[in-house]
Amino acid sequence: MTASVPSPVVAAQPAPVVGPYRRMVRLFFANRLAVTGLVLLALLLLFCFVGPLVHPTDQIHTQLADANLAPGVKGHPLGTDDVGRDVLGRLMVGGQTSLEIGIAAGLLATLIGTVWGAVAGYTGGWLDAIMMRVVDAGIAIPALFLLLVSATIFRPTVTTQILIIGCVSWLVPARLVRAEALSLRSRDFVQAMMAMGGSHRRAVFRHIIPNAIGTVVVNATFQVADAILLVAYVSFLGLGVAPPATDWGAMLSNGISYTYDGYWWLIFPAGIAIILVVSAFNCIGDGLRDSFEVRLQGR
């Protein structure tokens, strides 16, 4: 007789507890477009900031004797521009300027907009009305117009460009965060904090803004992309950083002048770089938006 051996009962394993941030990261990396954007951005950062160490060029002095050389000639993989500077090296240096200004200005705009919107939304009443009318008025004035006027008044440098672009781009994030704040200020945890004697400052900076962080972060990526485009616009109009510094917009503007000469290497590299970096930030932004979206986290 064979004794029957009871088959072991496999107890059901409890699902591991995954925190909200890990879920967000997992969701983000599950988004192929977002990952592509991230990789693209990393490559562009490497290209701009590490590239000059691998491919050192003189971007200070002109070499008129070597002007407009085609790609591959005299050791210039992407040719030379109209004053004889190596285009590949210039693309790296120009990228540094575009990325520095774009990222810093985007973050500055987000910072200002977040604080402004949170204060307005949390406070409400007449202060909210005044603050948001300021935003409305600012939005009514084209940012490009303000940029051009500012660029005429101030000598364009990386710092002034960051400040100027940052100061004309905060309006949209302010509106978004205000809308979040209007909703958050009536939540129980805010009310409870206030009932316990918490200050308005604490409410805004410890509760409203942290709980609106999803909106803020997503918008920040779009702000950076927009800022890079704004830098390109301003430079395209000839009011960018002063030579010998450059940025991708200025390179593109310069290259467009030679459309009829067939100097494609003065147009495509800078144009493609702008498209790539803006697309990268937009993809990252889309990925982050999906990650922060609570309804998608259970998918």
Add this chain to the structure above:
Amino acid sequence: MNRSLRPSLRAARPLAVLGVAATLLAAGCSSGGSGTAPGDPANGGTPQQGGSVTFAMPPNATPNWIFPIATPGHTQAYNGTIRQQVFLPLYVYDGTDTSKPDVKAGAAELPKYSEDGKSVTITMKDDLTWANGEKVTARDVEFWFNLIKANKEKWATYNEGQFPDNIAKFTLVDDKTFTMDLTQAYNPDWFTANQLTRMSPMPQKAWDIQEAGGQVGDYDRTPEGAKKVFDYLIGEAGKLSEYATNPLWKVADGPFTIKEFTTTGQVTLAKNPKYTGEDAAHLDTVTLKPFTSAQAELNVLRSGGVDYGYLPALALSQQKTIESMGYKVEPWDGWAITYIPYNFNNPEMGPVFKQLYIRQAVQMSVDQDTIARVIWHDQATPGYGPVPQVPPGSYLGEKQKTNPYLFDLDKAKALLTSHGWEIQNGVATCTRPGGGDDQCGEGVEQGTQLKFQLLTESGSTETDNTMQELQSSLSKIGIALSIKSEPLNSVLDHSPVCKPEEAACSWQLSFFGTQGSWYYPAYPSGEDIFAGDAGTNLGSYSDPKADELVKASTSSTSPTAMQDYSSYLAENLPVIWMPNPAYQVSAIKKTLGGVVQDPMAGMTPQRWYLVK
């Protein structure tokens, strides 16, 4: 004994005109008589009478005035060119030969100056009549003079001390002749070229009225009457849409009349059937077409929509395409100079700029030949002094003919180091202050660094690249140049004549010469830009010898006065001399003959003709 003198053009442009260069400048210029004659084999084909031609004006050139007295705001490009086709000026110059006026295109015979140079007698041409049948007389010139004298403050080209202030007395000798007594002796060449060219007879028997429908009188002979007549005519002149229909403007004496004049700037000139002079038009109509951008013009040119247009410098690679469409492509050189003024009154860098050796070092760092060839695609001419380098003429001094400061960076650097400057971190720093031969110079303090700031006009790739090249060259000798680009008007606003204590004196170097910095009248003297008290001496350049030479060039009868002035300023470097860009690169239909590209930007469309 009287001497007959030389030609004229219009007076030097006011500063506002600066830089806007080709444009403003064209306003008063005239054109020449050395056009190819019909039938000239150089043009090929058989000249035809009649036909229509379309001419492309530069971007944003919008004619808005035809009255022979321009008020502020009405000196825009082509106003003068159009006006002189309808109302003949006293004298017109052709920039291809600035030594004499193009008598054929004007209303008077050559002027005769008294031996002491203090009076000038002018006789009107005998064959000219107004469209109403009246002869063009000396009284018509007096009418113009009286209006100017009574309303000089409203005249856009009025400069204190010059016309009409320098006319002591205007006397009618007879129906055809008048004499003007001058307040002092003047160089006849200068006076004709820079003063008489401003004069233009106006039909006194048709225009000497004070209100619409009023009786013609001699109102202009009293200041009050002259003011009323002037105000009435100016009021009528403001009605652009009536230029083609208003009976006032029909009383013309030129080879053309106005057929169309739109507020958007398109002007059509029609052959004047009542013209009685010797310079009658061949064509039936000439249309001057406005464009908002060079690119827009290029697109029309490529479609064959204009007979006489231009190529933007950066579209020169299309020359063969354009030529294959039946055009000939030719540069149109301007009677101009291009330069970067130093602000000698800048509190920081003024003392540095005052050192001649510094200016020499800077000038030696400008590789004009390469800039003209590579950056300007051979559409600019190196310039070495205050007189236009081309076309070469009798005014060029020996020193200016042969560049006294050849491009030589080693020599430039040596000039600095031999005067007490040491290159530290790439920037020259004064280590031996003082006024000795081997020291930095009076007013330059120890530790001063050669860091210059340059304001430059935006919008031109050639200009941007020229400034980058200059920046690059200067950096090699230890001078750090920072560049700020602004729109042209902004650059002019930010580069005023100033005193050291004024906030506006913060500018150091300024460039506004994408189309040439300064367009001269026929006589290229420097009383407006390089004399110590000149209104457009932007950088407040001051040199006693230069002042003497400038004065001699306008008042001395010495034939070498201009050459001496030219040579001295070529060496003394009141500004940084730069290559002078062509006024434009023209594309002219091969079937269009008789075209002369007047360096003073004038035109003589009455001499154009179509060939079969």
